[in-house]
Amino acid sequence: MPSRVPPYPLFDADNHLYETEDALTRYLPKQYASAIQYVQVKGRTKIAIRGQISDYIPNPTFEVVARPGAWEDYFREGNPEGKSHRELFGEPMRSIPAFREPGPRLALMDDLGIQQTLMFPTLASLVEERMRDDPELIHVVVHALNQWLHETWQFNYKNRIFTTPVISLPILDKAIAELEWCLERGARAILVRPAPVPGYGGSRSFALPEFDPFWKRVEEAGVLVAMHSSDSGYSRYSSDWEGKSQEMTPFQAQVFRMMSEWRPVTDAVASWVCHGALFRFPELKVSVIENGSSWLLPLLDQLASTYKKQPKGFLGDPVEEVRNRIHISPFWEEDMAALSEVVGVERVLFGSDYPHPEGLADPVSYIDAIQGMKQADQAKIMGGNLARLIGV
Secondary structure, three states: OOOOOOOOOOEEEEEEOOOOOOOOOOOOOHHHHHHEEEEEEOOEEEEEEOOEEEOOOOOOOOOEEOOOOOOHHHHHHOOOOOOOHHHHHOOOEEOOHHHOOHHHHHHHHHHHOOOEEEEEOOHHHHOHHHHOOOHHHHHHHHHHHHHHHHHHHOOOEOOOEEEOOEOOOOOHHHHHHHHHHHHHOOOOEEEOOOOOEOOOOOOEOOOOHHHHHHHHHHHHHOOEEEEEOOOOOOHHHHHHHHOOOOOOOOOOOOHHHHHOOOHHHHHHHHHHHHOOHHHHOOOOEEEEEOOOOOOHHHHHHHHHHHHHHOHHHOOOOHHHHHHHHEEEOOOOOOOHHHHHHHHOHHHEOOOOOEOOOOOOOOHHHHHHHHOOOOHHHHHHHHHHHHHHHHOO
């Protein structure tokens, strides 16, 4: 049950579902059947992408998962005992229907005091990076996943759960076709990875003019672009320093990688203004989810310095464009009042990351972090801002 009942509705910007084992394969064309396989390794089920076993998500069936909010003390107090990541996860639990299906999830949302939510997939975060050299396959697998998401969760379930289909951009025409398919089925928000777009000629920014036809259609449709934390491929950079496997796994305490944890979102937001898409599409709605906000001020400082030296390299003031256009869902342990002073309270979004262990077991307790703010501002952060962006 929620710890309190606030005088305003809650619209959570960051909830997650746990996919079933056939989420990526149910609608996968037969000629691609070998691309996604589940295999047994020492009695445990693992996912293999094109024959390569991945431990990025150690239990890809999600039959057993970490408890919601298992890491709250870690984020609140740190880790003075030096526990391993596995120890910090604590005693796991078996998945419940509310993690798998929208009907039971609505009942759980009622218990938690959440009126509406964006619903993000979990397994989807590993797909694109492990197929980066095969853009055609990325589009095929992403569409198969979106078909499963729509069949199982819908993209708008009773105007309360807004599941975010994945859109990948390697082949422009296919990206636009996928977008149209999702829009026809009621999508109000789309999930775009904060990472360079892979392609046959190498990777490039999603904000280059090459992708303008896609962003123009997104802008016309009025859907929200949600850049949610994912595997953005930056572990390759860390591996160059550490000489280790390129794959990042959740049970390994990799301190060097933690030093550059927010590099992907920093680069993604910088790309929006450095490559101009945010200027070219003034009505485009962009949000940054589950990336916190600690990256923001260093980025704004760097953009200000660069703009001062090379103003003609931008289509306008990049600092003001980021401050006025990017909507941010900060972590509950961050200073949201200070963030509101930088970007405006209208661009701060409540996100609990429920039911992930990094999130909050009691999403309503997010209010504790903003209890010193005016109630009208609390109402905007806790739901009003996202309701406006989604159009409900």
